[in-house]
Amino acid sequence: MVYDWFNRQSEAAPTPPPADDSASAQEPQQDAAASADDDPLEWARQAYARLKAQKEQANATPAAPQSDSPAEPETKPEPEPEREPEQEPAPADPEPTPVAGLSLLEQAAAQRQERQQQLEQEPQVAQEPVAEQPVPAASVEVDREQDEPSLGAFDDTFTWSAEVLAAQGREAEQVTLEEIDWLGRLRQGLEKTRQGFVSGLLENLGDDPLTPEVLDDLESLLLRADAGVKATDQVLDALRKRMNEQVVDPSEGIRFLKEQLRDLLEAPIKSSGVDLLAPQRGQLNVWLMVGVNGVGKTTTLGKLANLAVRSGYSAMIAAADTFRAAAVQQVQVWGDRSDVPVVANPSDNADPAAVVFDAIGAARSKGTDLVLVDTAGRLQTKHNLMEELNKIRRVVDRLAPDATVESLLVLDASQGQNGLKQAMAFARAAGLTGVVITKLDGTARGGVALAVASEAGLPIRFIGAGEGIRDLRPFNSFEFVEALLASR
């Protein structure tokens, strides 16, 4: 069964029937299908039992069964939850204050701007892109991660992931290990941002209705998470308006906040008219990776090539970063990892546009679905870089006028808003169509996704949360916001 990761659906029937030689395989069918609304834990349990049965079936099928998992009791279909999923955060104990009149909005906005500046000036790791660090091909650790996801324990992470899928209308029997695996990675990746954001916010919320003080805290938290003044203003204005209309209890406050954040992230996606960015089958797709140096363009391209292959698309890589000698080797390693051909020009100072020219020609003759183009992040001058991107773009448009072209701005989340501003200036010439946010793991600045949507007005298409080949997935605002505000 091929799982199309771009479109997030299985190509074949959702799941094969369970093996009849395994008692546990029949278990999920004996229970009446649990409704995720009525009993999310039971729903998760059923999804787990099903995945486990599939795994047992898969292990039983090969002539020589491998024991790839730590000793697991086979005849124990009912996993023990480690802990009941909590729907809502544990209440703290704030002192409620009656809602006072609002200060002038303009005044509030000015204050926010000022606070943003203060926060920016506070000592923090300035993430200026440092001098170019060549990434030798050998430094890419090929065997660091598994190629297939494995079913872990029936724990918090599983139940949380299952709840997120259930909330999107997924049936227990449609849940795939791929999705459970990624949601776990996403939640893990947003850990640092969440620590600052959620523990701050949720601890200030009690059983009592929202207060202006709680909103002030939320404002600081959003700014600190690098959500930007515009998104912060928008969310706070909506919350204040809501508070003026009615008393907002904490769970309603969280629900409303999530809705606001989702709306913000969804706005550019909706206006692009394309919910999920996937290569169009039956035609040539050319995706350019652009962005300043070191943000993760090449890594993203390698991960995308892998996603494409695993999703049943044919792919090719154009090594159009000819500025650094090591860049071609680096891209070659990524190509090898997924068996994706790489088109490169080994001569010194090769013309990147010529490499793209060759790649498109090769892709046409082979009927390749997707050409991924690696571009340089640094040249002698910014002007040269713009010129080069323009030239590449012109070659693509001329040679493949019927191709679907995407110009994806790759953005390093750990550079936060500074990175966004710099990248926007840099890449205006490239006719951007979307953004990939990388390095969400290990930064507390995951809120930059909100700034991307509100300030750059560009749809976020993929997010990277780790250096591994599987650490990139299509962006889903619902899942992102749930992971950002997960209460445990």
Ligand SMILES: Nc1nc2c(ncn2[C@@H]2O[C@H](COP(=O)(O)OP(=O)(O)OP(=O)(O)O)[C@@H](O)[C@H]2O)c(=O)[nH]1
């Ligand atoms: N933690 C983490 N590291 C990442 C992620 N994406 C990329 N990296 C790392 O960031 C570093 C730079 O990545 P590259 O893909 O070489 O960046 P680039 O934009 O191609 O760099 P230039 O070609 O020099 O402009 C590498 O060490 C990557 O492993 C991510 O999502 N998480």
Ligand SMILES: [Mg+2]
């Ligand atoms: Mg690169």
